[in-house]
Amino acid sequence: MELDPRFAQTLVDIVAAELNQNVNITDNHGVIIASFSKERISHIHEAAAKMLLSGPIREFSVTDKEERQLKGVRAGFNVPIMVNDCCVGVIGVSGEPHTAAPYTRLAARFVEAALESNARQEKLVRALLEKEELQSTLLNKVISVQEEERKKISRELHDETSQALTSIIVGLRVLSEHVHSENERMKILEMRDLVVTTLEAVHHLAVQLRPALLDDLGLVAAAQKYIENYSRQYNIFVDLAVVNLSRQRFLPEIEITLYRILQEALTNIAKHAKASKVKVTLKKHKGRLMLIVKDSGIGFNAKRISGTASDNCLGIHGMHERVALLSGDFTIHSSEGEGTTIAVEIPIRQHKKTESGLGQAH
Ligand SMILES: Nc1ncnc2c1ncn2[C@@H]1O[C@H](COP(=O)(O)OP(=O)(O)OP(=O)(O)O)[C@@H](O)[C@H]1O
Numbered sequence: 392m393e394l395d396p397r398f399a400q401t402l403v404d405i406v407a408a409e410l411n412q413n414v415n416i417t418d419n420h421g422v423i424i425a426s427f428s429k430e431r432i433s434h435i436h437e438a439a440a441k442m443l444l445s446g447p448i449r450e451f452s453v454t455d456k457e458e459r460q461l462k463g464v465r466a467g468f469n470v471p472i473m474v475n476d477c478c479v480g481v482i483g484v485s486g487e488p489h490t491a492a493p494y495t496r497l498a499a500r501f502v503e504a505a506l507e508s509n510a511r512q513e514k515l516v517r518a519l520l521e522k523e524e525l526q527s528t529l530l531n532k533v534i535s536v537q538e539e540e541r542k543k544i545s546r547e548l549h550d551e552t553s554q555a556l557t558s559i560i561v562g563l564r565v566l567s568e569h570v571h572s573e574n575e576r577m578k579i580l581e582m583r584d585l586v587v588t589t590l591e592a593v594h595h596l597a598v599q600l601r602p603a604l605l606d607d608l609g610l611v612a613a614a615q616k617y618i619e620n621y622s623r624q625y626n627i628f629v630d631l632a633v634v635n636l637s638r639q640r641f642l643p644e645i646e647i648t649l650y651r652i653l654q655e656a657l658t659n660i661a662k663h664a665k666a667s668k669v670k671v672t673l674k675k676h677k678g679r680l681m682l683i684v685k686d687s688g689i690g691f692n693a694k695r696i697s698g699t700a701s702d703n704c705l706g707i708h709g710m711h712e713r714v715a716l717l718s719g720d721f722t723i724h725s726s727e728g729e730g731t732t733i734a735v736e737i738p739i740r741q742h743k744k745t746e747s748g749l750g751q752a753h
């Protein structure tokens with residue numbers, strides 16, 4: 392542990408002003424790092440250096456005679472500053488040793504307490520940072536596993552279930568042509584219609600889980616398709632503006648993040664906003680990809696949501712977390728009666744945090 396020269400100088404100034412004496416602090420080699428007489432800084436305090444080098448570590452006084460013989464030394468009292476059984480420096484106060492001793496000891500104990508509290512704080516901050524790092528790694532993993540799983544189920548639904556349902560539809564049509572009773576034929580066709588509806592639902596589910604368009608053609612195409620279906624399903628007009636982007640591709644984690652945020656924002660609008668019009672903007676600007684979703688609905692008090700996620704309000708919190716993983720910015724503006732705007736900005740370059748995890752999911 393090292394003594395901070397600025398902290399040492401502040402202490403020296405306070406003690407020196409209080410006692411009207413010369414005060415100095417050396418580092419653990421005896422080099423003066425703070426002194427009432429500033430010109431002595433960086434000089435070697437010979438008596439302290441000798442004690443630190445040859446030991447034992449102890450308090451010592453300097454006489455007037457020694458002051459004349461040794462360089463950088465003032466007659467007075469000197470106390471080692473000890474942290475975790477290590478000497479990190481020496482504080483010296485000039486004057487009669489028996490008068491200076493109690494003040495010097497007090498100052499040394501004060502420096503020790505400050506250094507220990509600093510070390511404890513640093514340890515806590517380090518532990519907190521490590522915990523945060525671990526949390527975001529885990530979150531990254533959870534999201535990537537979830538995306539991978541969605542992709543698998545979506546493919547399974549598309550390739551296996553849909554194919555099987557299509558075969559049943561064809562089979563039922565053929566069967567309907569081979570029965571003689573009109574009643575039976577109607578029943579078979581009814582069954583066929585039911586399977587057609589089921590096939591549509593399965594297809595819808597597969598797309599919701601993971602649109603193949605996102606992987607094949609990218610964010611803009613997938614967003615266009617999603618919005619088209621959404622408008623039809625909820626009867627909400629959505630104006631999509633694509634600025635400075637065409638069919639350009641970005642890192643998969645950026646594309647999937649913005650796509651999921653668009654999905655959640657539009658789902659929230661359908662669920663809560665009572666809006667009839669939405670404006671979505673996708674734009675590339677100064678190396679950042681932006682998504683803005685603005686509705687003209689009833690709005691809400693966004694400040695109440697910005698804290699921690701509650702059990703049944705995961706959407707906004709999830710958007711926040713996903714954007715933070717890509718070192719982006721997420722803002723939400725909403726007030727009751729004024730509509731809601733969600734804005735996301737993500738830097739386009741590769742991100743350290745996502746070199747593994749999220750990126751592997753695609
Ligand atoms: N566009 C919006 N217009 C009005 N209110 C909204 C809008 N978006 C969110 N809200 C409000 O914010 C709350 C939190 O939204 P959030 O998406 O986090 O949770 P949720 O939609 O209720 O549940 P879920 O976890 O399924 O997403 C909502 O319950 C709603 O009250």
Ligand SMILES: [Mg+2]
Nearest residue numbers: 655659706707
């Ligand atoms: Mg939601």
